[in-house]
Amino acid sequence: MVRMTTTADLWHHYGRTRAERDRGVPDAFHWTWSQDGGPGCEVLGDLTGGAVGDLGAGAARHAAHLAIHHEPAEIVAVDASPAQYEMATDLYAHLAPRLRITSSDAVPHLQATKSPYDVLYSVFGAVDFTDPRALLPAAAAALKPGGRLVFSTLAHYLNGAPAQPDLLAADISVKTPEGETASLRRWVLQEHVWVKVLDEAGFTNVAAEVLPSESDGPRAADTLLVIADRQR
Template identity: 65%
Template sequence: MQAAAPDLWHHYGRTRADTDRGVPDFFPWIWAQDGGPGSEVLGDVTGLVLADLGAGAARHAAHLVVHHAPARVDAIDASAAQHAMAGDLYGHLAPRLRTLHANAAEHLEAHPDEYDVLYSVFGGLDFADPRRLLPAAARALRPGGLLAAATLGHYLGGAPAEPDVQHADIPARTPDGTPATMRRWVLQEHVWTKLLDEAGFTAIGVDRLPPATSGARSADTLLLRARRHK
């Protein structure tokens, strides 16, 4: 029997979770999470069914549930640690907020035509192969449904995004602190557009959002929006 892969997201967000347990007042899209457009990117979600792909601690999902009256938001994450953290922070918002421990692509493939809106904020679209995730997203959306995602416009440190569908291996840590790597897809605008088109999306748009402040780890954000064909 093959051993389970270590949870490379085990350490992420733990310090913040110890001191900040509130529901955020704002839904940020840009990399630094300190400005830019908010939840209006998703349109009016009142009464709709949404999913957050790679939700982490589910802070964005919690904001939507508390402030925008969706029927349900599914906060999906493959990390056991992130799933547990989301449940600890926002389990009281069930059943309108569901925290799901699942691989995003596998979950979407198993739930065709279920969602009105899918979104990812430096989450699933960054860390899963888009050649599988995007077609799964198109199938899981209802006709005309919206996919919105924020992803890096270039590598941290300034190196340009990839001109083809190529991942990078970035540093990570196992739960016991051992150095490791995980895959991240940092792609140019035309690559995302091509992938979305091939997956069956229409009305594809990509906006480049500059950082609110500059610094060594500041980065442009690509805000992707597309709809499943009707």
């Protein structure tokens, strides 16, 4: 049975098995789908003393790495899923106050931000699963002028089909906490589509790079890494 619901937490299962056996703070920060190569957090720029936000942080492993291995004034790990918030809190609440784990949809969080961010990023997070026409303007407004947004996203669909040449989402199949099938919207866009929507949202200096998959498995995928600066 396919059930469309707005209340089930469709991220309930994500990362759950790993959280049971791996409570550590990762030694490295990866952008790639396979989480085992490519550039690291140096593409975020110097984080020292800065305000940093992870949009769609999941269990907050990337944010925990930045909190421990770098010196931002604060890193806010934002996630809309109550299950992910609970998991992140269980794993990394002890990293407060440098790490602040926040339960919220990224768009209202960004819209309510009083002191602007220096850097925002998303690792296959909120940028992939939120209408870019809502999220990207909110991100631009929540960044300081010249502040940076970096995100990694799929360079193509997981079945190998090319990314969308237009600003269109696809429905992907996921499981509810009870194991029933449901669907989520995911934006898998070609580079020129990201460039246009970022430009319209108030970003400049947009650069994108495909990071090829380093493995061959059935769910292997190339990553598109996108870097953009908020207009000054």
